Each structure stands twice: as structure tokens, then as C-alpha cells.
Amino acid sequence: MNLDQLLDDYLSHVAIERGYSPHTVAAYRSDLVELISFTEARGPAVAAAIDLPLLRDWLWAATERGLARTSIARRAASARGFTAWLTRRGLLEADPGARLKAPRAQRTLPRVITEQAVTDALAALSDRAAGGSPAEVRDLAIIELLYASALRVSELVGLDLDDVDRRRRIVRVLGKGSKERMVPYGAPAARAIDRYLDEARPAIVASASASASASASAPTTPVTRAVFLGARGARLGVRSVYRLVAAILAEIPGTGPSGPHAFRHTAATHLLDGGADLRAVQEFLGHASLGTTQIYTHVSSERLKQSYRTAHPRA
Template identity: 60%
Template sequence: MRLERAVDDFVVQLASERGLSANTAKAYRSDLDALAAFAGGRGAHDTSDLDLELLRDWLWQDSRSGLAKSTIARRSAAARGLTAWLAREGHTTADAGARLRAPKADQHLPRVLTRSQVDGILDSLAALAATGDPVAVRDVALIELLYASALRVGELVGLDLGSLDRSRLTVRVTGKGSKDRVVPFGVPALRAIDEYLATARPKLAARNSAEETTAIFLGARGKRINSRTVYQLVASLLADLPGTGPAGPHALRHTAATHLLDGGADLRAVQELLGHASLGTTQLYTHVSAARLKDTYRVAHPRA
């Protein structure tokens, strides 16, 4: 079987059987296309040409080219998934990637804002919204909900009007693997959303007379807001704040999760809120909380 054809069939199977998101399927295809290109350069064009040595050489080249350990680990996982599938389907006599290993990804603690920083961001947005600008009113509701519910940016932009349950202060989202979950939010977020829906969304929707949309959050032209716009908004809000690490919407998700744990929330409850399949993923935030505690201790304790 030609390797390119195998990659196509494998990715399609993954998407249909495991319900992968478009971004995850795209990442698998990108990694495996890179493997196919590397194998082709070695004269290996068929699935039967794949062996452990070739796979190791591919990852070694990636390492030499400066790719991050996390990227190499992801590529290793994609290759192992492909070779395991090829063996199960009978396209190869053995699983060439069964013993393939990759370096462990570096553990970087996510960026977490302080409560005063979050308050400052929301206060500055509220001041802009007081001018009546519909985009500014939208931004208050958007950031309030991101922080209140720790949503992924893809979940946020995919929200429809029917997703919102005002009486129960919850929103239904579709997360990774097309899995639905119900996420709570607070009264400040509800107030901001109500203001946006009553005064700003109709003005934004009127800018797009060609079609109606059920999206909660609209862009400046009246269509469903996209992830890039949300990234740009959050990045602009975090640009002048001290701290290192990514400055996109995930920083607010990290912040919300850490603040919940700092406030005494149960780890499994936070796992459910975030939509993590594994508790181990959520446990990263316990490390963040511990790191914050140590920083506070070093600053505050006289004998630290």
C-alpha cells in the first residue's frame, strides 16, 4: 500500500471513529505527511518499507532541525498510531513503531494572571463599553465568559444562542472529540452577556444583512466571531502585563482553573469543568498552585 494513501485512510478513520476535531485531524495529517515525505526521500514509498530504523531517523532529523520536544513527542505518537493501525488492518506484517520512543516534552507551567490583573482587564473593558461601542460591549461579555467558564477558544466561538441557559447560569459547549458538556458561569458574566445581547449584538447583526446567524458572539461585520479575533483581543489585553508564557485565550483558561484550585475547588470538579479526558492533564494546575504558593512564601515569610 502506498504510504500517502495509508496516511489519507488513517486520518479519515481517525476523524470518523474517534470524532477528532478539525484541528487535531489537521495536526495528524501534517505530521504524517512529513513522515511520508521523509520516507520518500529514503526511497521508502510503500507501507511495507516502514521500519523502526527509518522512524528513528525521522525523529532524529526533526531533533537536529531544532523542533521542540513537544512537537517530536507528538510526531512520535502520530507515527505509532499509524503503524499500529497498519498492522491491525493487515497492511503490514508487524507494527514497526511499537518500540518507537520520543523525548519527554518539557513541562512548562502555563501563564496565570493574578486576580488583580483580571479585575484590571475587566475594569478597562467596562470603561470602553460605557461609550456604547457594540464591539466593546461584546468584548466585556466575551472575556467575562472566558474567565468564568474556562472555555477553550474554539468552544467559545462555536456557542449559539440556544447554548445559553440563563436561569441555570450554564452554557452547553462542544469540546474536543465532539463531546458536549454543561459549564457553569457566574452572575457578573450573566450581567455582561445580558447587556451584550440586549444592546450590542443587534447592532452587530445589522451589519450583516445578507444572512442571519445563531452565534452568540459576532464579529465587527456581523458574522460569527472567529478564533483569530479572540486571540488578538486577549493578546492585546495581556501585552502590557508582567509575566511570561503564551498570551492567548488559553491564558484565561489556565487562570480560571488555577484560581478555582486556589479557592479550594475539588480537582475532579475542575477536570469536569475543563472537559479534560484525563485527570493527569488537570493535575498540571496543582503544580501551578504549588508554584504560586512557593513564590508567595518566599516573598512573605521572614525566614524563607
């Protein structure tokens, strides 16, 4: 069996048996397709051709092309998973990936928005939503929930109506590795979500149905239980949320990524700044490892240092 066939089997394994997300499977595929191409350039594309020198040369070639340390580290992890699986299948006598080392990914501090900037942004969205536009009411609910519950964007757009417990102010989300968790949200988010679900979402559905009825090519509107809908009445996409957040963050001073994760980072940091327990924040975020959550303690420390340098007379 050639490496292309083995790769298909491996990706099915990690998707079905390991429960990896489509995003993770796509990243594995991208990395390993390049590894197979690199192997083919040196000889037969068979499992036995993958040894430690080849893996090291593959990573070195990526480094020479200027790939970031994070990308190199991810490629090494993809290769290790693949070679471990090949070894378990009996296609390799020993696992070459077990001895493969890659540079540690440099962990940069995430972008965090100040509490005042968040308040101002939400106030501006609320003012726009006051006009009653269904899309603007929806946008306010999205940002309120992103900040209130620190959701990943995939978790947000994946919400269905049954996932929202409006009485208890809790959302049920399916996170990485198909792990389910219950996440609370506060009163301001509750007001925005209730208004969206009671007024704006039905208006979006009605508008989409009317447009579909008038179109010969699309006589019916797809029925969806998604919480957040696009203009055509289907589940809102990740890119739409990215565009919304990018437009908001463009008005806020600061550097760093301008995607929805900025609100997740911000919520986590503000929780720790307010005295929340680190393990409670870990559960809130759905992190498998406490080490992942600890990055926010560094953010809080940096913010403290900056405040000290700005405010202390002998700083």
C-alpha cells in the same frame, strides 16, 4: 496502494470514526506527510517501508533540525497511531510504532494572571463598554465568559444561541473529541452576556445587514446562530479572539503565552487556590485525564512558594 492514499484513508478514519477535531487531524496530516516524504527519499513509498529504524531516523532528523521536545513527542504519537492502523489493516506484519520511544514533552507551567490583574482588566473593559459600542460590549462578554467558564477558544467561538441557558447561567460546549459538557458562569459574566445578547448582538446584525444591502456583491447577510459575531455579522473567528486577548495581556506584567488559554489556566488555578476539588475542576475543564488537570496543582504550589519567599521573614 501508496502511502499518500493510505494517509487519506487514515485521516478520514480518525476524523469520522474516532471523532478527532479538525485541528488534531490537521496536526496528524502535517506530521505524517513529512514521514511519507522521508520514506520516499529512501525508497518506495509503501507501507512495508515503514519500520522501526526508519521511524527512529525520522525523529532523529527532526531533533537535529532543532525541533522542540513537544514537537518530537507529538510526531512520535502521530506515527504510532498511523502504524497501529496500518497493522490492523493487515498492511504491516508487526507494528513498528509500538516500540517507538520519544523524549517526554517538557511540561512548563502555564501563565497565570493574578486575581487583581484580572479584576483590573475586566474593569477597564467595562469602562470602555459603558460607551455602548457593540464591539466593546461583545469584547467584555467574551473575556468575562473566558474567565468565568474556562472555555477553550474553539469552544467559545463555537457557541450557538441555543447553547446559552441564561436563566440557569450555564453554557453547553462541545469540547475535544466531540465531548459535550455543561459549564456554569457567574453573575458578572451573566450581566455582560445579557447586555451583549439584548443590545450589542442585534446592533451588530443590523449594521451588517445594512452594509450588505448597500453592496451589490453581497445582497444578503449570512444568517448565523453563533453567539459571538464579527463586524460583518458572521461567526467570530479564533484569530479575532486571540488579538483581543493579546492586547489585554500586553498591558499585564508577566511572561508566557498571551492567547485565550491564559484565561483558562488562570480560572483553573484560581478555582484550586479557592479550595475547589481537583476532580470537580477536571469536569469543569473537560479534561479526559486527571493528570492533565494536576498541572494546576503545581501552579498553585509555585505561587505558594513565591508568596512564602516574598512574605516570610526567614524565607
